[in-house]
Amino acid sequence: MKILIKKGRVIDPKNNIDEILDVYINGNIIEKIGKNIKEKGGEDFIIDATDHIVAPGFIDVHVHLREPGYEYKETIKTGTMAAAKGGFTSVLCMANTDPVNDNRSVTEFILKKAKLEGSCRVFPCGAITKGLKCEELSEIGDMFDAGIIAISDDGKSVKHSGVLRKALEYSKIFGIPVISHCEDTDLSQGFINEGIASVLSGLDAVPSIAEEIIVQRDIMIAKYVNATIHLTHISTAGSVDIIGREKDNYKKITCDTCPHYFTLTEEATLKFDTNTKVNPPLRSKKDVEAIKEGLKNGIIDIIATDHAPHDLPSKDVEFNLAASGISGLETALALSLTLVHEGVLTLSELIKKFTVNPARLLKLPYGDLKEGNTADVIVFNPYIEWIVDKNTFLSKGKNTPFHGWKLKGKNLLTIVGGEIVYRDGLI
Amino acid sequence: MNWTKKDLLEIKDLTKDEILLIIETAESFKEISLREIKKVPTLRGKTVITLFYEPSTRTRTSFEIAAKRLSADTINISASTSSFVKGETLKDTGKNLESMKPDVIIIRHSMPGAPHILAKILKSSIINAGDGAHEHPTQALLDLFTIKEKKGKIDGLKIVIIGDIMHSRVARSNIFALKQFDTEIICCGPATMIPPYVEKLGVTVEYNINKAVKDADVIMMLRIQKERGGISYIPSIREYAVLYGLKKAHLENAKKDVIVMHPGPINRGVEISDEVADGEYSVILDQVENGVAVRMAILYLLTGREQ
Numbered sequence: 149m150k151i152l153i154k155k156g157r158v159i160d161p162k163n164n165i166d167e168i169l170d171v172y173i174n175g176n177i178i179e180k181i182g183k184n185i186k187e188k189g190g191e192d193f194i195i196d197a198t199d200h201i202v203a204p205g206f207i208d209v210h211v212h213l214r215e216p217g218y219e220y221k222e223t224i225k226t227g228t229m230a231a232a233k234g235g236f237t238s239v240l241c242m243a244n245t246d247p248v249n250d251n252r253s254v255t256e257f258i259l260k261k262a263k264l265e266g267s268c269r270v271f272p273c274g275a276i277t278k279g280l281k282c283e284e285l286s287e288i289g290d291m292f293d294a295g296i297i298a299i300s301d302d303g304k305s306v307k308h309s310g311v312l313r314k315a316l317e318y319s320k321i322f323g324i325p326v327i328s329h330c331e332d333t334d335l336s337q338g339f340i341n342e343g344i345a346s347v348l349s350g351l352d353a354v355p356s357i358a359e360e361i362i363v364q365r366d367i368m369i370a371k372y373v374n375a376t377i378h379l380t381h382i383s384t385a386g387s388v389d390i391i392g393r394e395k396d397n398y399k400k401i402t403c404d405t406c407p408h409y410f411t412l413t414e415e416a417t418l419k420f421d422t423n424t425k426v427n428p429p430l431r432s433k434k435d436v437e438a439i440k441e442g443l444k445n446g447i448i449d450i451i452a453t454d455h456a457p458h459d460l461p462s463k464d465v466e467f468n469l470a471a472s473g474i475s476g477l478e479t480a481l482a483l484s485l486t487l488v489h490e491g492v493l494t495l496s497e498l499i500k501k502f503t504v505n506p507a508r509l510l511k512l513p514y515g516d517l518k519e520g521n522t523a524d525v526i527v528f529n530p531y532i533e534w535i536v537d538k539n540t541f542l543s544k545g546k547n548t549p550f551h552g553w554k555l556k557g558k559n560l561l562t563i564v565g566g567e568i569v570y571r572d573g574l575i
Numbered sequence: 576m577n578w579t580k581k582d583l584l585e586i587k588d589l590t591k592d593e594i595l596l597i598i599e600t601a602e603s604f605k606e607i608s609l610r611e612i613k614k615v616p617t618l619r620g621k622t623v624i625t626l627f628y629e630p631s632t633r634t635r636t637s638f639e640i641a642a643k644r645l646s647a648d649t650i651n652i653s654a655s656t657s658s659f660v661k662g663e664t665l666k667d668t669g670k671n672l673e674s675m676k677p678d679v680i681i682i683r684h685s686m687p688g689a690p691h692i693l694a695k696i697l698k699s700s701i702i703n704a705g706d707g708a709h710e711h712p713t714q715a716l717l718d719l720f721t722i723k724e725k726k727g728k729i730d731g732l733k734i735v736i737i738g739d740i741m742h743s744r745v746a747r748s749n750i751f752a753l754k755q756f757d758t759e760i761i762c763c764g765p766a767t768m769i770p771p772y773v774e775k776l777g778v779t780v781e782y783n784i785n786k787a788v789k790d791a792d793v794i795m796m797l798r799i800q801k802e803r804g805g806i807s808y809i810p811s812i813r814e815y816a817v818l819y820g821l822k823k824a825h826l827e828n829a830k831k832d833v834i835v836m837h838p839g840p841i842n843r844g845v846e847i848s849d850e851v852a853d854g855e856y857s858v859i860l861d862q863v864e865n866g867v868a869v870r871m872a873i874l875y876l877l878t879g880r881e882q
Contacts, residue, residue: 342771342772343771343772344772344775346770346771346772347770347771347772347773347775347776348587348747348776349687349688349709350687350706350707350708350709350710350742350744350747351687351688351707351708351709353771355771419691420687420688420691420692461664464664464666465664465665465666465692466665466684466686466688466689466692467686467687467688468686468687468707469686
């Protein structure tokens with residue numbers, strides 16, 4: 149297939165490009181980027197991207213595709229459709245499926261399904277421990293051979309420091325990062341942030357230190373064994389502080405946060421809307437400000453969605469009983485663009501957190517628009533206003549606290565390996 | 576002013592005028608319970624359901640008596656006899672009850688926000704009779720009614736709340752209600768039972784009971800919420816009783832006309848000594864009596880609201 153994208157503002161942070169250019173895609177590669185590229189004839193699509201942004205496809209280092217086991221919440225097919233719609237061309241799917249992705253056969257199943265039905269690239273994240281039980285290490289080497297590119301017990305912390313140490317050491321054999329969900333469960337027996345929300349609602353609470361203690365512990369262990377650690381869905385001011393300080397003397401630390409942690413505060417939970425129930429919980433205004441500051445000053449490298457789709461019965465119950473998580477793939481770009489509209493980040497800085505930085509963490513050959521590279525490209529408009537309607541989500545998970553919100557910025561075209569996998573009628 | 580709200584879910588929702596309207600309405604209803612024929616036809620033809628997922632003696636009986644004195648038909652459902660034990664969700668239970676056209680559903684539940692689920696989907700008026708550690712609005716309203724009755728006012732009073740404040744919906748609702756007035760509120764209890772950030776509600780924290788009760792106009796005692804794990808927040812009941820049990824000697828530091836309140840059930844010898852519970856300052860049984868009048872007022876206002 150030949151696709152010519154004309155007159156878009158091409159932003160490619162890795163190659164320091166930010167200007168009005170044309171992009172010519174031939175087959176699965178970016179053949180040429182330049183001014184006024186002439187049509188050669190035989191183009192399948194010629195797209196006028198005037199007033200739009202042309203960027204490398206986004207890479208999400210944290211999604212839950214729920215398959216195998218929870219196909220009623222999401223499948224690889226629907227999850228990747230949602231990803232493509234949101235502007236993501238690669239996703240890293242977490243291991244807490246049923247069965248858990250703690251062995252080669254599950255990894256192979258996911259990759260096979262993704263190849264058959266996926267709308268974007270799917271990279272499995274293997275479980276650190278068998279059954280996410282924090283007892284024995286999974287067969288990480290075997291899974292690596294099958295195609296995992298990171299390991300995580302996400303959904304849980306690796307509670308046992310000794311097990312985590314072994315995992316961090318073992319990960320070095322394969323050069324893959326350990327992704328850490330930071331939560332001291334002895335302190336986090338609750339459903340919302342410990343703060344004004346818990347004192348007003350009487351709901352059991354999770355203090356910020358439940359996250360920060362593990363952030364500090366995991367960094368100390370990683371540093372001690374000289375391994376690569378990635379701290380995911382960081383939500384507190386204290387975590388940003390610790391990571392900022394530690395990054396100064398140890399380079400193998402990265403972290404991500406999610407759009408809800410810089411968009412919503414704990415006060416969103418006060419109406420007992422279970423769509424605001426997420427783990428870690430929505431935090432205080434002070435934390436939200438610190439997360440934004442961390443994104444601005446680069447302490448937070450990556451924006452991930454922690455896309456956690458759920459079926460209605462899992463959410464349509466008492467707050468205590470509701471499942472945690474937000475279906476995030478289809479609102480991430482617009483929510484993150486708010487950072488640009490507010491002047492927290494430039495467009496290029498924002499795109500970097502969705503492309504170059506995650507690609508570097510996962511050692512993926514994507515995330516930039518160099519000529520000759522694989523054509524994972526998106527076209528979005530940062531200014532189009534739209535109203536979030538959960539019923540139009542491609543994800544099976546309609547669990548969003550942003551239903552009815554007016555947002556600014558929309559992905560309009562997603563190309564994976566030279567194939568158009570999502571196209572909005574607007575372009 | 577007129578009442579317009581469909582539901583009574585939280586004190587947080589209420590304006591000061593709405594609180595005063597309930598209290599004034601209750602004042603006019605109190606006399607009915609003193610008549611020889613304790614019944615008026617006000618709610619004839621209305622159906623009131625009490626749906627209790629947690630045990631209760633006072634609140635459920637109080638609501639039922641209130642409804643009956645207003646001539647409403649009452650049905651009582653408790654968790655152990657409901658489809659809850661068969662795995663029906665709260666929402667489905669609510670929808671099924673609504674099909675039988677009740678006017679009011681009074682719900683008690685162990686989880687914060689449970690009444691809100693019903694309020695959102697049902698046309699019936701929902702009254703929160705206690706949702707976990709969140710709120711117990713009718714208790715706070717009857718407490719304010721009692722304070723006003725005994726003290727002649729609410730403004731200008733110093734109120735001390737003592738006990739397991741962390742797990743207490745009574746404390747929360749009372750704080751929200753009393754903060755609508757010009758009151759000084761002291762929260763006293765073991766540090767483990769004081770909810771973090773409680774000072775953001777405009778209250779003062781004092782760990783020492785002797786200091787806390789100094790010059791108090793009102794002392795509200797709370798029991799340890801064993802059902803919410805309260806017991807694990809202290810080393811022993813024995814030590815708790817020594818440090819935070821209200822004894823007669825404490826009252827000497829309070830105002831001369833101090834009143835001692837307790838939402839019940841009381842644990843004698845733990846948070847309150849016999850001599851205080853049964854003593855001259857205690858208004859515990861007045862609270863129970865006033866509860867009926869306040870609940871009559873609430874049922875009357877909700878069912879007669881301006882649509």
